[in-house]
Amino acid sequence: MTTKERILSSIRRSKDSAFLRKDFDRFGEYRQVSRAISELVAEGVLLRVGYGTYVKTRPSSLSGKPVPADTLLNVTFEVMRKLGVKADVGRDAKALREGRSTQVPMLPVVNVGKARVSRKISYGEKTVVYEKSR
Structure with missing residues (x-):
């Protein structure tokens, strides 16, 4: 092979x-x-x-062109796991999940804790934004 x-x-x-x-x-x-x-x-x-x-x-169901098989957030979590970084959803998505907010975040935001991540992950116009925990 x-x-x-x-x-x-x-x-x-x-x-x-x-x-x-x-x-x-x-x-x-x-x-x-x-x-x-x-x-x-x-x-x-x-x-x-x-x-x-x-x-x-x-x-793609619309154009037939190749698109990622998974969402950008799930891809980011998988990449962070492979890099050894503990990642979670951002503040706004966590507030939505816990019922403290009704607003749905539009940007894919990932909380990387205190890790230093400079790897840019993007597809098309969407780019993952990193936030640090306080």
């Missing part, structure tokens, strides 16, 4: 929807893996949502 086929098989078998570049390092040398990932992105199997961050795709 080629490097690309091995990575594709791993993606299809995985229950995860988000992947970091280092998840594929075991399949070959850096350049081979990079080339295989680039080909999978071009084919629409993976979608790049940040530096070294990729997600599984599904066809």
Whole structure:
């Protein structure tokens, strides 16, 4: 099997929807893996949502183009878990969940506690915003 086929098989078998570049390092040398990932992105199997961050795709019901298989918030939580950062929903979403507010937050906000996160995760016009806990 080629490097690309091995990575594709791993993606299809995985229950995860988000992947970091280092998840594929075991399949070959850096350049081979990079080339295989680039080909999978071009084919629409993976979608790049940040530096070294990729997600599984599904066809859009409207246009048929590849879109992330999971929501941007769920992808962010999965990436943070893989990076070892404890993340939770933002203040506004937590207030909605606890019944202290009726306003639905429009921005995907993630509370990263006291961790320093500079990784930008975005798809299209939506970008995840990080907030620190007080």
